[in-house]
Amino acid sequence: xxxxxxxxxxxxxxxxxxxxxxxxxxxxxxxxxxxxxxxxxxxxxxxxxxxxxxxxxxxxxxxxxxxxxxxxxxxxxxxxxxxxxxxxxxxxxxxxxxxxxxxxxxxxxxxxxxxxxxxxxxx
Amino acid sequence: xxxxxxxxxxxxxxxxxxxxxxxxxxxxxxxxxxxxxxxxxxxxxxxxxxxxxxxxxxxxxxxxxxxxxxxxxxxxxxxxxxxxxxxxxxxxxxxxxxxxxxxxxxx
Numbered sequence: 001x002x003x004x005x006x007x008x009x010x011x012x013x014x015x016x017x018x019x020x021x022x023x024x025x026x027x028x029x030x031x032x033x034x035x036x037x038x039x040x041x042x043x044x045x046x047x048x049x050x051x052x053x054x055x056x057x058x059x060x061x062x063x064x065x066x067x068x069x070x071x072x073x074x075x076x077x078x079x080x081x082x083x084x085x086x087x088x089x090x091x092x093x094x095x096x097x098x099x100x101x102x103x104x105x106x107x108x109x110x111x112x113x114x115x116x117x118x119x120x121x122x123x
Numbered sequence: 124x125x126x127x128x129x130x131x132x133x134x135x136x137x138x139x140x141x142x143x144x145x146x147x148x149x150x151x152x153x154x155x156x157x158x159x160x161x162x163x164x165x166x167x168x169x170x171x172x173x174x175x176x177x178x179x180x181x182x183x184x185x186x187x188x189x190x191x192x193x194x195x196x197x198x199x200x201x202x203x204x205x206x207x208x209x210x211x212x213x214x215x216x217x218x219x220x221x222x223x224x225x226x227x228x229x230x
Contacts, residue, residue, distance in 0.1 A: 035219075045167070045210060045221035060218040094166055101155065103173045103214050109157045110212070111178060113166035 002027035004095050004114040012089075013123050018082040022095030022114050029053050029076045032107060035099035036069065036080045039116075040091035050099030051078055058099070085121045092116045125149050127211055129222035135230045140201050144225045146194045146211035155215035158187055158196045161224075162207045170209075171196065201227070 008020035022034070036048040049059035051069040059067050063082070071078040082089060094116050100108040126149040136142050146156065154174040159167035169178045171187035174194060184199045198205055206229050211222040 044223055047219040058217060101214050103155050106169060106172050106178050109169060109172035109214060111169045116166050
């Protein structure tokens with residue numbers, strides 16, 4: 001079955017860039033939406049944005065100035081970059097399939113999740 | 124942003140009980156409302172999408188209903204594995220937003 005495997009550092013210094021990658025196995029990355037979501041005790045679950053397999057994106061306006069996402073269909077993976085991180089960006093970061101607004105099928109609606117990466121912003 | 128408000132925030136119940144969790148949106152999200160279950164240290168799990176569609180593999184004791192601004196998740200005959208935190212999430216507006224969660228605890 002389709003699985004998502006996250007990779008990336010668990011510690012990032014303030015003002016630097018948080019970079020995470022999500023590798024999709026057991027299925028194709030093509031023709032699906034892929035999202036990043038984070039969870040912190042203070043803010044709960046927060047959607048960061050999505051990227052479609054074609055490369056089109058939709059970001060949370062609150063993070064838009066610092067976020068970029070990319071997709072590599074040849075490697076079946078997608079990535080998150082969050083620039084100029086601060087302590088408030090400390091959270092568990094998840095990749096997930098879905099994020100489309102008009103949900104018709106489960107794959108539009110965060111039906112698959114990565115294992116989560118605890119990212120701490122600290123010097 | 125569309126605010127999603129769940130009630131109650133905590134719920135104490137026994138195995139075999141039926142429980143209902145409410146989710147209210149600050150404006151109409153039509154039926155673009157999903158429900159998730161999360162156990163400690165685990166990623167959320169999709170239970171219900173589009174307000175009332177049961178995700179594959181999810182037991183039929185989970186039922187979602189509602190439209191517009193008011194939605195409910197009902198769990199009939201609680202099992203031990205159902206004690207967890209539940210979240211609603213709207214997908215109609217950007218940004219997608221989640222409720223604050225309802226923790227279902229063992230009485």
